[in-house]
Amino acid sequence: MEFNRLRKWGNELNICIRCGYCYEHCPLYKVSNWEIDTPRGRLLLAYGLLTGEVEPSTYVAEKLFQCFYCKNCSKSCSAKVSPTDIFTDVRADLMESGFEVQGTTVRNAEKLCIACERCVSVCKSEALSMDMENMRVLVDKVKCKGCGVCVAECPVGAMSQKEGFGVSKKELSAKIESSLRSMNGIPKVIIFCCDWSIYPGLRLSRMELTGAENTSGIIVTVCAGRIDPGLILDTFYQGAWGMMIACCPLDECEHDGNYRAQERCALVERLLGVLGVEPQRLKLEHFATGEAQKLKNAVDSFVSEIASLGPI
Amino acid sequence: MEIDVERLKEIVGEKNVRDNIADLYVYGSDSSVHEANPSVVVRPETIEEVQEIVRYANAELIPVIARGAGSGASGHTVPIDGGIVMDLKRINRILAIRPRDILCKVEPGVVWDDLNRALQPYGLWFPSAPESGRIATIGGAIANNGSGVRAIKYGTMRDYVLGMKVVLANGDLVTLGADTRAQASGYQLDRLIVGSEGTLGIIVEATLLLRHLPKFRAMGMAKFNKLEDAGETISDIVASEVTPSLLELVDDIAITALNKTLNMNLPQVEAIVVYECDGRLKEAVNYDMETIKEVCEKHNAFGIEMGSDAKEMERIYSGRKKLFAALSRYREGFVCTSLADDMAVPSSKIAECARKIHEIGERNHVVMNAYGHCGIGLLHTKILMEATRKEQWENARRAVEEVYDYVRSVGGTTSGEHGIAISKAPSWKKEKADSLQMMKAIKMALDPNNILNPHKLMDAPDDWVTATKLRYPVEL
Structure with a gap:
């Protein structure tokens, strides 16, 4: 099998020191906890395909078609390799050879x-x-x-999108339900966090959230653009007192998901008004990478605002 | 070697066993130059499951290789003979944080930085986290006796393990050490397990001593036109009454790499020394910083910069932090390999050792630089070479041997931080020649069937180049 596009990355695959720092923030690894689902694991598969040590198969292709392109791997790479660019090319090679699988694509x-x-x-x-x-x-x-x-x-x-990566509507809805169920006697607040900008900041701030971790359900969505009006309404329907969507600053989202989230929030706010529910129970905030302190402050003040409003 | 995969599935559940070639290939690598596929990967979730797996493996004489994050640089988790790789990342609970006893109890899969995030609200931390602390597990770090840039003040893993629970090769669970700092005579078997690289038992719980987070930190950087002046400075600081919390050397090859690849615009001097002091009182920290500055000035340092706010410290440390990326891009077609990468020498020999490393690299047609935690006598180097050319591996083999011959000749040690495993075993065996039999006797007593991480340390092959398949596409 020819891997003409992948072949040009041969040197980069050698430069990768396989330190594994790339998987610290990988949302796919967080779901499966298998090393094959880490960026390093996928780079190893790509390398194995090149050297012939790994035979192309539907299983291998499925792994290589799984990536949300949050690029946290590239940001943390100690040798400045760009795993996502390599994944894109190996996907094209696999498609050409007849391995067309769905992975994380729509x-x-x-x-x-x-x-x-x-x-x-x-x-x-x-x-x-x-x-x-x-x-x-x-x-x-x-x-x-x-x-x-x-x-x-x-x-x-x-x-x-396929289920199993923790981001389908059904899976997000289930996460909301279990978060809300675990909140007893505290303000029931759901925070949706995008993976691109927020997740590393979230990790840095996690333990400083002055107990906010216990008083709010933080759910990583990978991109705020996947939250539709139905999911927002469902969150309130399931018993949430308030909901915050944390996404990238306006022109920094690779997918414009923050613009879409903004439009959808505006729509739902109007609907909430019609239903007699305070629109401030829904909030959208922008955070750049590493703005851990801003995230902490925003979550804390939102939780206390919602606490004063009480349940719907 | 026949492995009953169905038996393993009975123990840990079907979804926690993988034996397809793609997963095995991924688990056959770490951050070293070595690779070898395991026969099967299992992910236990409880101590009982670990015991069951080990009992089965011991009865069937199957190697068991415990694996944390797989961030080791010497081939610790590369299964030379195949066998069962036991991924312990799912056994990852923080069991207790006891501020009044200043200790915590953790399972082996807890990630070092996660532990520190959990300790932060208590004003505590578990020093001295290495760069790999972002993924490295506590179990792996204990097995390797890991440390980090602040080891000069805070020591290494061995100084912090008060006790642990270990699954032995026969599947028995033993409790070693105690919850106290004072532990008198008797064999300190917990200390024996620290640094044993998975060859004596599998760590399933650890009791760790904690420290208070320092309230103040300040960082400084001094430039030197002569490497020897930097070396004298380091020796004088180490011998002084001041204990910095970090003392790092960056050599001229590293400076060239940083300037060339990352446009860092550092002055092209022979050496830069970065230092940091921390403590409870700002005045005390500043006093120590001034003392170090005076030592630097005495040895002709110039352009000394100091700072104590986060941004200034980040700027001062940025060159050292980005060094690895810069070395990886040093020359087109070259790769940065973790070989002879963490030897330690007496502090007074730091400059001489750095010079030797340069000379040996040049003589053997590879690029070698020197940087690292010189405050504890530890020098990191990387061998930058064309990894796809056969003759370069001959050159690397010679360079590694010559460096270690020198290190041993001045009373140094083969590995100060990253561990022995496969890559460093040949030199380490020479260094420990008269105690190898003692080690083999201990291994034989605890693991008579040699199932726990075989062919590592004293049992590793004599030639690291051919010990396993190399991870680069090269025919030897």
């Missing part, structure tokens, strides 16, 4: 799709296009970064 259910093209218009990675002849949306699995913005945007539920 899938369009053609039977449900109404060809409204809203998904195409919100995809910043240009991974979605309209096949005008057959009136269907095509997904470029090499370009798709798995941000989930299109999944949240689709009005008929035709776009989806």
Whole structure:
């Protein structure tokens, strides 16, 4: 099998010292805890494919198609290797050889799709296009970064991502439920955190959150753009007193997920008003990487604001 | 070697066993130059599961290699003969934090930095975390006797382990040490386990001594036109009444690398010394900083910078922190390998050792620089070379041998921090020649079937280059 695109990364794969620092913040590793799901593990698979020590297979392809492109791995690489660029090229090589798997990419259910093209218009990675002849949306699995913005945007539920990575609507809903259930006698507050900017900051601030960790359910969503109005309403329906969406500063989101989250929040705030619920129970805040103190302050003040409002 | 994978699945559950080639390939590597696939990977979640696995392996004579984060640089977790790699990252609870006893109890899979995050609200910390503390597990760090940049003041893992629970090769669980700092005579078996690299038992719980977080820190940087002046400075600081919390050397090759690859615009001098002091009183910290500054000035240092706020300290330390990335990009086609990377020499020999390292690198057509925790006599080096060329490995082999011959000749030791495992075993065996039999006797007594991390330390192959397949695409 030819790995022409991957081959050009041969030197970078040698430069990688395999220290493993890349997996400290990897959201996929956090879910499975297997080393094959770390960036280092995927780089090793790519290396094994090049040397022939690992045979291409559906299993291997599935692993290499799993990445949310949060790039926390690149940021923490001690040898300044860019794992995500390598994953993109190995995906293209695997596709060419007939290994087309879903991984973390999105899938369009053609039977449900109404060809409204809203998904195409919100995809910043240009991974979605309209096949005008057959009136269907095509997904470029090499370009798709798995941000989930299109999944949240689709009005008929035709776009989806596989479960098992902790970010599908069903999984997020289950996390909300279990977080809320564990909060007894304290303000029931859900904080959605994007992985791109917030997660490392969250880790740095985690223990300083003056008990906020015990008084709020912090849920990592990978990108705020995957939170749709239904999920926000569901959070309140499940009994949350308040909900905060923590996302990147406006022009810093690779997927424009923060703009989408802002639009959706505005919509839900109006709905909450109509329903007689205080709109301030829903809040969207922007944080840059490493703004741990700002995150801590924002969470603390939001939790105390919601505490004074009490349950809905 | 026949492994009953179904039996292992009965012990830890089907979802915690993997034996497909892709997973095995991933678990066959760490941060060293070595690689070798295990036969199966298991992830126990309880001490009982660890015991069951070890009992099974002992009965069937199957190697068991305990693995934490796999961040080791000498091949500690590379299973030379295959066997069972036991991933302990799921046994990761902090069992107790007892500020009044100034200790904590943790399971082996707890990540070093996570422990420190948990200790922070109590004003405590577990020193002295290495850079790899972001992923390195406490179990792995104990097995390797790890340390970090602040070891000069805070010591190494061995100074902090009060006790532990260990699963022996026959599956028995033993409790070693006590919850006290004072422990008198009798064999200190807990200390024996620290640094045993998984060859004597599997650590499943540890009781660790803690320290108070220092309230103040200040950092300084001094430049030297002559490496020897930097060496004299280091010796004088170490011999002085001041105990800095960090004392690092950065040599001219490292400075070139930082300037060339990261445009850091550092002056092209022969050496930079970075130092830090910490403590409870700002005045006391500043007094110590001034004393060190005077020592630096006495030895012709110039351009001394000092700072005590977080941003200033980050700027001062940024060169040292980014050094690894810079070395990785030093020359097109070269890679940065962890070979002869952490020898220690008496403090008075630091400058001489750095010079030797340069000479040996040049003579053997590889690039070697010197930097590191010189305050404890520890020098890091990396061998930068074209890893795909066969002759470069001959050169590296010679360079490593020559460096270690020198280190031993001045009373130094093969590894001050990263451990022995495979890569450093040849020199270490020469260094410990008259105690190897004693070690073998201990190993035989505790692990008669040689199932725990075999072929490491005194049992490692004599030639590190051919001990395993190398991780680079090169035909030897």
